[in-house]
Amino acid sequence: MSPYKELNLNLTPKQQALKEGVHRLAKEVLRPTAVTLDRMSSPQEVIAAGSPLWSALKAAYAQGFHTALIPTECGGLGLQGLSLHIALEELGWASAEFAASIAVSGFPFAAVATTGNTDLIQELVTPFVADKEARFVGCWAITEPHHGSDQFMAGTPQFYDAKISGQVSARPDGNHYVINGEKSAWVSNGTIATHAVTYLTLDPSKGLAGGGVAFIPLDLPGVSKGKPLDKMGQRALNQGSIMFKDVRIPKRYLLVDASVYEPVLYRTLTLTNGAMGAIFTGVARAAYEEALIYSKTRIQGGKPISEHQLVQKHLFDMFTKVETCRALSRAAMVYNAAADPPAIEYAIAAKTYCTQACLEVTDTALQLFGGKGLTRDCLMEKLYRDARASLIEDGVNDVLALVGARRLLA
Ligand SMILES: Cc1cc2nc3c(=O)[nH]c(=O)nc-3n(C[C@H](O)[C@H](O)[C@H](O)COP(=O)(O)OP(=O)(O)OC[C@H]3O[C@@H](n4cnc5c(N)ncnc54)[C@H](O)[C@@H]3O)c2cc1C
Structure with a gap:
């Protein structure tokens, strides 16, 4: 039974089942949990051990929704186009916070999957896809304390201005890159994330266009986190800054270089x-x-x-x-x-x-x-x-x- 009048008369049985499956999780677990988390007095309480946040995330992971963006060849749900829209609308109906958190959790791993590098996929994506306990939580670290909107201005003159470059940089050093700098307090899943897909500066002479994308495990030496953010809306969504001090990642974790950034x-x-x-x-x-x-x-x-x-x-x-x-x-x-x-x-x-x-x-x-x-x-x-x-x-x-x-x- 569709939760609204479906104007697309050509939904496949799989898409119909997807809509009903996500709606069930949304109604029974995600919305009531988001309401409970929203009323908590502090963002620390939201993410504390034993918080209902974790049982709700586990329920979503158990059904594989954290792999929505991972291609089926890599073991994910491989949702795109209409199917992705159907799933995201139902998640949003439940809670904007859970929709963002679950979707963004897959970002670092989906970014690895797009490289097509089978060894890297085996090393990094396969464990995430197999996770049913929300042990792996991803985040998308793009904005910085001094560069919020700036990071999104692709194609505008300021994006190529050499005087404006990012606060998180990657410097080559032998078989590694060394990462330094800070990402903003707004990174969704920021303080609970285990892995980040990090948009950083490789070539400051090109301004913000001289960027790159790196996969960074957040248990590496030199990584630290800020406090979870206390805010007026989407209070169930954990957000917080991530700091990098001489963090060394193997060169193979640089997924995108400045030439195609x-x-x-x-x-x-x-x-x-x-x-x-x-x-x-x-x-x-x-x-x-x-x-x-x-x-x-x-x-x-x-x-x-x-x-x-x-x-x-x-x-x-x-x-x-x-x-x-x-x-x-x-x-x-x-x-x-x-x-x-x-x-x-x-x-x-x-x-x-x-x-x-x-x-x-x-x-x-x-x-x-x-x-x-x-x-x-x-x-x-x-x-x-x-x-x-x-x-x-x-x-x-x-x-x-x-x-x-x-x-x-x-
Ligand atoms: C719920 C939520 C989730 C988020 N999740 C993430 C996440 O997962 N990862 C992440 O990295 N970040 C995340 N963000 C950060 C978000 O992308 C930034 O807050 C946003 O890009 C704006 O940046 P800012 O807050 O620094 O505002 P600023 O960039 O300081 O903007 C302040 C004001 O100046 C205006 N302004 C700025 N530049 C220009 C310009 N060139 N021309 C005209 N007007 C301009 C803006 O319109 C705005 O009104 C999230 C934010 C929110 C609220």
């Missing part, structure tokens, strides 16, 4: 923007569904508020926004899974549109709950805070729009 960054941003579109379609849908149910039970003026015409108009506007989010973000993700090169402007349109629409839907939904919507025991209050964070998450919407606009004008 820019196209690789474009591909990564196409994936992350598309994923954000799918996840926040799910968050918007969650808010709309809650408001629809509540409007049929709350009596004012002697009848359910759903019988007041103005409320009906708000409900229909929310419904339209959710459907528009799904249509745009699905189309972008399906196209970009097949196209070479992908069209990043469509992925950015999906991210910026869906997150903004999601904020509007959660805002209207909260309004329909009246005073109850402001209380901590109402899901709407959490969804509203989570949606607000999405306008900054994985690139500020204004900045991403500048990157997208350059593609239109090219």
Whole structure:
């Protein structure tokens, strides 16, 4: 049974089963756990041993969802295009935090898989794919204390400005690279991660375009972590900084060098923007569904508020926004899974549109709950805070729009 009216009449039985499977985990485990974690007073409590965070992650790993981005040849689920969108929307419906955490956990290992290096895949990806206990947790370390938006400005003049280069560098030394510097407090899974796919500076003379991508096990000597971040939204998502002091990685862990950094960054941003579109379609849908149910039970003026015409108009506007989010973000993700090169402007349109629409839907939904919507025991209050964070998450919407606009004008 589909959790919403499926307008795509050509879903395969496998895609239908995927939707139902992720929805079950989302409803039974991830959403209730995220609500519990959100109410904890400190981010340390969220990640403490015995926290329900770990049992929820284990439940997701047990079903293999941490391998969503790992190709089937490497033992992963190999989700892409429509299938990936279906899974991410359901995860977002449960919790923006778990959606981000589970997806990003696979990033370092998916990056290794794309090299096609069978020895490296055997060494690094195979143990992750076999993990059913959430012993391996990945993160995507790209932003830095002094370079947040800067890291996303691919294609703009500032990206090639030699005066602007990153804070984390890799220096060759024999058969190793030596890593130094700091990644920002915003790295998702940052303080619980065991491995990071790290976007760093190899050739500062090229500015931020002189980057590279390295796989870094975070138990190496010289790695340290900051405190978990305390924030207003997506409180169940662990975030924190990672510091590198003379950390030595074998040369084979450098996955991408400066000569191909820019196209690789474009591909990564196409994936992350598309994923954000799918996840926040799910968050918007969650808010709309809650408001629809509540409007049929709350009596004012002697009848359910759903019988007041103005409320009906708000409900229909929310419904339209959710459907528009799904249509745009699905189309972008399906196209970009097949196209070479992908069209990043469509992925950015999906991210910026869906997150903004999601904020509007959660805002209207909260309004329909009246005073109850402001209380901590109402899901709407959490969804509203989570949606607000999405306008900054994985690139500020204004900045991403500048990157997208350059593609239109090219
Ligand atoms: C929930 C969440 C999850 C995240 N997950 C990760 C993660 O997994 N890994 C990771 O590395 N980072 C992550 N981030 C960090 C995120 O990518 C950055 O916060 C974001 O890119 C903005 O950077 P900043 O916070 O430093 O803001 P700044 O870059 O300082 O921006 C501040 C303001 O200046 C504006 N601005 C900046 N530059 C320009 C420009 N050139 N032109 C016009 N306006 C500009 C911006 O629009 C913004 O309004 C996450 C953030 C959030 C909120």
